[in-house]
Amino acid sequence: MSGNKSVNFRLEGLTCAGCAEQFERSVREIPGVEEARVDFASSRLTVVGQVSSEVLEKAGDAEGIRVLPETAPVPSRIPFWKRQGVVRTTLAALLAVIAWTAGEGSVFSMLGYVAAMLVGGLALFRKGCRQLFRLRFDMNALMTVAIIGAAAIGEWSEAATVVILFAVSESLESWSMDRARRSIRSLMELSPERAVVEEGGEERTVHVREVKPGDILIVKPGQKVPLDGIVAEGASSVNQAAITGESVPVDKSVGDEVYAGTLNGEGFLKVRATKPAEASTISRIVQLVEEARSARAPVQSFIERFARKYTPVILVVALLTATVPPWFGVGGWSEWVYRGLALLVVACPCALVISTPVAVVTALGSAARRGLLIKGGIHLEQAASLSVIAFDKTGTLTAGHPEVTRFVALAGEPERWLAVAAAMERHSRHPLARAVVRHAEEAGVDVHRPVVESFRSVSGQGIRALVDGTSCFLGRPDWIGKQVQGGLPPEAERLVSDAGAAGRTVVLLATDREVVALFGLSDRVREGAGEMVQRLNRLGVRQTVMLTGDGETVARAVAEETGIPEVHAGLLPDEKLTWIRRLGRSGKVAMVGDGVNDAPALAAADVGIAMGGVGSDAALETADVVIMGDDPGKVPLLIRIGRKTVAVIRQNIAVALGLKLAALLLIIPGMLTLWMAVFADMGATLLVTLNALRLLGVKE
Structure with a gap:
């Protein structure tokens, strides 16, 4: 197998598809060229082998074709007349x-x-x-x-x-x-060529290719983010439509990711660059398209x-x-x-x-500008004839992170117990802990007021601590029942049973004498997921299926909310693969997943679709189609564009x-x-x- 890498060139003067084919043949005949491919649609030449651009241009003399390095600046557009x-x-x-x-x-x-x-x-x-x-x-x-x-x-x-x-x-x-x-090409033009870098308290304007990962970028209101990075200071709403197709700006604060080519709103941001210009999300999108x-x-x-x-x-x-x-x-x-x-x-x-x-x-360009990255014409043809679509649950139909969807105080003041629970969870790194803290903060509760001492985490069960001098426990219902004198009261058991039947994860807060509050947590269904399933039905997709590794109860609850009639829960990755092959016997099948743990199923499907692919290298590399935002409504759009x-x-x-x-x-x-x-x-x-x-x- 050859060790030569493929090199891309940009072509000028390519006027017809026949010229492209003749030029491709000429390049293949050049000594040292192992493989060559000319794409007339994008005026692009890909060569495997050892050859200079001068030799390539000589091969294109007959067709009047100029061969330029891919990085050469694109000349300004001359008016038609x-x-x-x-x-x-x-x-x-x-x-x-x-x-x-x-x-x-x-x-x-x-x-x-x-x-x-x-x-x-x-x-x-x-x-x-x-x-x-x-x-x-x-x-x-x-x-x-x-x-x-x-x-x-x-x-x-x-x-x-x-x-x-x-x-x-x-x-x-x-x-x-x-x-x-x-x-x-207009996608690439969305990303600015200059960036303002902060060095030693001073601002300096440089070309984006001079910026190194770790540099602090200044992004003022109304300016475009020059490179991918993480917000180091400030807060603002950022319009990500250029990459994700989202019409509503997304709120960004310290620790959030921002992407090159997106438009800063009313806030002032300092962004720590995480990738060089050539590796930015928008650059990779252009490259893949x-x-x-x-x-x-x-x-x-x-x-x-x-x-x-x-x-x-x-x-x-x-x-x-x-x-x-x-x-x-x-x-x-x-x-x-x-x-x-x-x-x-x-x-x-x-x-x-x-x-x-x-x-x-034209279709690939139109789709990319709407946040839908389709990695080849063959996938457009396949998407046009899809009859079965299988969805993963977590991170696809749902947001992928739990939220408190029910809070019940069983004794005393609700605000007090919400503050106690959040103060305890601030010391934990569990995903459920962050959900409880976030819920308390959104409710306007001061999570810093209760004094937490002697904090201890009990693996797989919950946490315990002294809060304002009182022994408190927060965790699984069966574990809490062992910590409280007399076990769980009937009312608490009923609430736990009801929440479990609704597909919620239940966390109880208790002192050593009584259960004082219940938290019901669930992974929020993505906005528009239900409407998306209805649109697929109207498009004639005859079968929508959920394939998930989550439990039956939770899966059924999400399926009922989104309108998906067929559910297969508790599946391992290889079992998802088996189901995709089984579903494929009755027609063209697509798998919609998160691009990481669904990789086998994505690869086996006629069309593998990764949800939420912004910044995800795994999604960009694994799937045939990547939905760059978190909008499940792009799945029907893919089928419409394909058809x-x-x-x-x-x-x-x-x-x-x-x-x-x-x-x-x-x-x-x-x-x-x-x-x-x-x-x-x-x-x-x-x-x-x-x-x-x-x-x-x-x-x-």
């Missing part, structure tokens, strides 16, 4: 109009058409002639043959019109593809294989069309050569080849083949002109591209 190609096309069109007004057949008219052809088609001729010498018949080569052939039989106006229409097609295709590519766009969907691979066989066949058919009929005396040579040239142009597979990648790249993408791909293929077929039928009666052939090819390419751009607006 100022682009060199647009200016040349406009000038060529003016020359053609002048030639037409001079009257057909005159020398001045012919010179005008020749000038229009040279001005508008010089780049085309350069590429086409190089490819012809190499016996590589891409779009540029086919168009060059058609134009030279038209001129050879005296159709100067037709030749000039073909040049102009092809140049218009190239410019419009470049514009529409740039727009699709910008859907991902770029890699996903390079991964071909099954239908895309099929179309590319089809196009490789289709083009040589069309060349042979065009040659036979131009030569066989006149050879046997059916019509003149000029007439049939013209028809052969028209066939050559109209049959070019550009629209067909681009029909799938332009849809996939819409598959529908657009089918429409694009139908349009590409339909227009070609209609134009080919016009060849039989001799009604297809060269400019009509170019227009059909150009129209098909533009239609499939514009149709794919509709994916930017898929509604939730």
Whole structure:
């Protein structure tokens, strides 16, 4: 196995899918290159082997492709009407109009058409002639043959019109593809290039790449967070929509994580950087989406294989069309050569080849901007046909941390016992302890007032301490029953039974003489989880299932609240894997989990979906799809985007083949002109591209 690493390059001047394929073949032939892949949708080259960018660029000379390091700055966008190609096309069109007004057949008219052809088609001729010498018949080569052939039989106006229409097609295709590519590039632009670093009490503005983990960053109100980090000082609300798609800002305070590219609200923050710029969450999202766009969907691979066989066949058919009929005396040579040239142009597979990648790249970009990271076109296709979705419970349907959902004082003042319990739990690190303290603080109780002495933790049972001189116990009901004189009273046993039946974890507070309070804790169901299940049902997902390692009672309570009809509780990771395989027998199945302990099930499912993946390396690496926020509502959105993408791909293929077929039928009666052939090819390419751009607006 090779020890060479893959290196990525950015490409400029990549104008068509055929050019991308030819360039990929050229790169593979370079000595030292073991593997190469060109992704037309993202203008990206991935090379495995030892090769310099200069050698790669030389390989792209025939297609006019520039090869740049991936880290090279992206040039500022030039307005469409100022682009060199647009200016040349406009000038060529003016020359053609002048030639037409001079009257057909005159020398001045012919010179005008020749000038229009040279001005508008010089780049085309350069590429086409190089490819012809190499016996590589891409779009540029086919168009060059058609134009030279038209001129050879005296159709100067037709030749000039073909040049102009092809140049218009190239410019419009470049514009529409740039727009699709910008859907991902705009994500990277969300992260600021400069950061304000605090050093020795002074502020200094530096490039984000100069910031090291541990540096303190100053983020003022209204500014974007430059790098991933942890809040070291201050509090504010932060808009994370750029990464998670959440519409509501999230409150951040000391100890909370913040992410590069998110927008600080009204507060002043000092953030301790935890990752360098190239390892930030938003950088990794962009990187993964770029890699996903390079991964071909099954239908895309099929179309590319089809196009490789289709083009040589069309060349042979065009040659036979131009030569066989006149050879046997059916019509003149000029007439049939013209028809052969028209066939050559109209049959070019550009629209067909681009029909799938332009849809996939647009869908991936649209999803990423909404906090839904899909790691390849194949997962879009799989998501479109999902019929079974299995959910983990903790951290997926629920928030993943317990909360006090019921508090009952059985004796004395509720505020006093709440303060006592919180004061004791402040000394514990148990997750339930934090929930009790948080509940007391939210209730406005002073958790620092009670004096706690002789604190001791009893493993697996609870805690005990002297609080204001009174012996107090806080823990499991069965343990508390052993500490209280006479055991648990009937009322306490009834409350414990009711809370357990409701799926709550019960903690009792007692003195050595009586039980004084009960806490019912449960993992809060995520907001919108129930609505999400209803939306899945409306989308036609026929089976929603919960697979959890938690107990039956708790699982049933969450399932009832969310509307999930089928529950399998108490499962180990390998048992979840078994269930995923069993569910997969009846249709495409997705597993929605937390990306860590659900890894086997996520890998076995047709689509593995990780919830709450912001900042989680495990989720980013494990799952096929990562929901970057904590919104379960993104699962129906994934299915909608998948289905819409598959529908657009089918429409694009139908349009590409339909227009070609209609134009080919016009060849039989001799009604297809060269400019009509170019227009059909150009129209098909533009239609499939514009149709794919509709994916930017898929509604939730």
